[in-house]
């Protein structure tokens with residue numbers, strides 16, 4: 001009876017409101033353990049606050065939160081591991097680099113030691129050869145024609161035990177320079193006949209040695225420094241003050257200075273020169289000339305060179321603020337420069353070596369910025385056409401005795417292709433030059449006759 005009533009009631013509910021019954025009620029039946037049919041009737045109820053939420057949801061939320069936290073931790077760990085690997089890689093790379101450089105430096109050192117030994121061996125051989133040539137009587141026979149054969153033994157006046165490279169070459173010289181062999185001048189004055197090949201004495205080992213000045217005093221006066229002392233200024237930089245002194249050419253070649261003098265005023269460019277125990281140079285960014293006494297290590301005199309262009313107004317063709325070039329020859333101290341009045345042509349002034357006052361000036365007819373450099377020999381100015389061409393010429397001479405200038409063509413070699421300084425030393429009868437880190441000398445030959 002109870003079952004029937006329930007079924008009737010359910011049928012009525014289903015028939016009277018079918019949609020609501022489907023949404024809100026369900027009937028399930030199954031056997032119970034005793035084998036009887038059991039009916040379960042479920043009806044949806046309105047949402048009630050007293051009814052507890054599913055107990056699984058907070059746990060899922062907790063698990064999700066922990067998972068997020070773990071993901072963050074894993075990300076950090078992965079990133080940390082990568083960073084460590086990168087640091088380690090960087091250190092490995094730096095270590096390899098340093099090791100490579102060390103190996104390279106060792107190889108360079110070995111190579112340089114080998115070169116030094118080779119040069120010392122060659123020097124010993126040449127000294128021996130020079131000595132034997134000195135002891136052999138030298139016969140000179142005049143030749144004729146448009147060429148002169150040079151085959152001279154070592155010069156006696158280039159330091160004791162030093163040598164001059166043997167030459168056996170034929171050089172064309174202009175007809176005006178033709179003087180019979182054996183008639184050229186070993187000690188007195190005359191016009192420039194030829195310039196020999198450059199002889200290397202030292203290669204600068206740092207970037208500050210790209211250009212500079214190196215010289216020997218042709219007329220030393222101090223007991224401190226003689227005619228063997230070699231002087232050097234590396235001219236690269238904005239505050240050039242260091243003057244290196246070497247005991248002799250041998251120590252210079254080996255790179256062992258005996259003293260470094262610090263000049264009280266900075267040096268401009270490569271125009272400095274040495275004379276009678278003083279260094280003469282142009283003060284940086286000025287037309288001021290300074291005479292620095294090497295023995296007392298103090299400024300002996302200073303004077304502005306009147307109207308001289310400076311710091312790029314009238315440089316030689318290679319630039320480098322070579323506006324004022326100082327030179328010494330048999331007749332004394334000279335300045336080679338230009339002025340605005342002379343409009344860029346070379347002006348030569350003979351200077352008083354003590355006071356630096358201008359004794360006399362000459363205006364030439366060659367523009368300063370068209371030539372590479374200049375030097376004075378026997379009161380004559382010579383200019384060189386190019387500072388980079390390996391085979392160039394001494395292209396102009398101006399004689400202060402006559403006030404006349406003219407073009408000439410005497411071969412000149414820029415072996416290292418960047419010649420920044422040329423200066424004549426009359427005691428050694430050589431040109432001193434600084435060609436692209438290389439400090440070289442050139443033998444020169446002078447004729448007896450003047451122009």
Ligand code: CA
Nearest residue numbers: 325374422423
């Ligand atoms: Ca010069």
